Amino acid sequence: MVIAKPYHRIRKSNLRASPNVRNADGQDTNEAPPIQVGAGEETMNARSPWSEERAAAVIAANRHLRGALLPMLHALQEEFGCIDEEAIPLLARELNLSRADVHGVVSFYHEFRRSRPGRHTIKVCRAEACQSMNADGLIDHIRRRLKVDFHETTADDAFSLEPVFCLGNCALAPAVMVDETLHGRVSPARFDAIAASTLATEAAR
Numbered sequence: 001m002v003i004a005k006p007y008h009r010i011r012k013s014n015l016r017a018s019p020n021v022r023n024a025d026g027q028d029t030n031e032a033p034p035i036q037v038g039a040g041e042e043t044m045n046a047r048s049p050w051s052e053e054r055a056a057a058v059i060a061a062n063r064h065l066r067g068a069l070l071p072m073l074h075a076l077q078e079e080f081g082c083i084d085e086e087a088i089p090l091l092a093r094e095l096n097l098s099r100a101d102v103h104g105v106v107s108f109y110h111e112f113r114r115s116r117p118g119r120h121t122i123k124v125c126r127a128e129a130c131q132s133m134n135a136d137g138l139i140d141h142i143r144r145r146l147k148v149d150f151h152e153t154t155a156d157d158a159f160s161l162e163p164v165f166c167l168g169n170c171a172l173a174p175a176v177m178v179d180e181t182l183h184g185r186v187s188p189a190r191f192d193a194i195a196a197s198t199l200a201t202e203a204a205r
Contacts, residue, residue, distance in 0.1 A: 076148065126164070128174070169184050172184025174186050
């Protein structure tokens with residue numbers, strides 16, 4: 001029985017297939033253009049600052065659900081970007097659980113963050129199709145480039161790096177998702193360009 005939401009949420013109906021990019025001579029390149037997911041949505045990790053009053057309202061709104069702890073945790077993370085330490089006693093009191101019980105659930109599911117994410121989230125596919133196309137080499141490059149490991153955030157709060165197991169883009173492996181944009185055939189050089197473009201777009205707003 002599945003009791004937690006999938007690590008990432010991609011609706012196939014929102015994926016728009018695109019042809020390969022052509023260079024100035026009209027020839028096909030090996031790089032695939034990004035696939036937009038949920039066009040028009042905010043791409044940065046916009047989250048509310050911690051508020052005990054707001055957290056209590058989020059918890060109360062999910063109190064009626066069966067197995068309410070997981071929906072509450074998901075809703076809190078959606079609202080604040082992480083499970084704040086101050087949320088633990090609120091959840092324990094509302095559900096008549098010990099703080100240790102709540103901590104145990106939060107630590108068991110890797111999807112739940114204990115610190116706020118960066119302004120942009122980078123998800124790197126680690127499934128077999130991407131591994132066969134040197135995803136591990138790409139991951140090593142990204143770690144060195146950003147100076148972070150999985151589940152960490154860069155010192156400037158620009159990027160959080162997360163692993164994911166299949167982005168549904170196997171034909172264009174290795175795949176990387178930055179916020180809500182899916183990129184295929186990502187080489188180290190292409191990743192650097194994607195990261196630079198993401199920051200440039202943010203600065204232009």
